[in-house]
Amino acid sequence: QGAQVAFGGLKQDASLPVEVTADSLEVNQADGSAVFTGNVLIGQGEMRLSADKVRVEYNTSGGIDKMHAMGKVLLVSGGEAAEANEAVYTIETASIVMTGSVILTQGDNALSGQTLTVDLASGTGRMEGRVSTVFNPSSAKE
């Protein structure tokens, strides 16, 4: 089953410049791959995605189509943070799919599941696969 969650809550413009900082980048023209390694941080607008390694996938016109992040992936946007093993960030559709023991924390309560699909444009997310919530009674009053 799945749970619809608000994520970041603010609309994110998909055409904002994407900034990637890392320790090193290897551009291999033979197989057309580009891999950032070493505390990689991807930033666009309010969203920050950090991981150990990010592989860039090109689209036909040569621009960046997807970024495949691996290793201790942490996504922070607005008030929410989500951790996972892997994440795929598609720039055109401004969507991030996080997989592998995803833990989403919003304020005091946390949500865990198998995959979290975040749509940055509309600021919503959808958690699927054995979703379980840790509900913190103290925040029940709000």
Add this chain to the structure above:
Amino acid sequence: MVADNAYSRFVAILRIVLPLVAIGLLSTLFLFSRKVDPERAIPFAEVDVEAILREERVNQPTYTSVTQKGTAVSVSAKSVLTDVGNADNANADEIVARLDFPSGTRALISSAKGNLDSPSSILNLEGGVVILTSDGLRIETAALTTSLVNTDIRTQGTVTAEGSLGTLTAGQMHLTETGGENGSYVAVFNKGVKLVYRPGDTGDER
């Protein structure tokens, strides 16, 4: 022939004077000689001939070779000047190096000045180096060293790169070649990398 009237006398005088004038004119062709200036005749450059001989300067040299992994390297320069003291060391200016990779990709490296160390076949390029690759990558740095035996380009300092990936700055870059029949280049940017990619354009706003 009695020249009794003026006209005949006039014609008789002319018959003598005119040929004399003709001979006089003709002689100016040969007798008055122009002072011929030998220096002006042959224009020659003012370059000091001894300097050329002493300097062992080679103009428009080209160097071509193929690396072990099959990349064709051709280096040309405006002029190469071997060091007077140490013949293994030569300084060159306006260098253009071209790498043709087996996969058909091509890289063009141009720099203002360079220094060739023949025994180790290392070419140090300095004074602003630009690398253009046929897949639209433009890399700029202050100085780099490249080996002529195999493709091994290392920049000394920071490097900026621009291409379909966006604009990139890094502390250092190390470019090598991959073998195999579709061998091409592998550029490793390290010592801190920062990339800015604008989704709107595909980086061809140059």
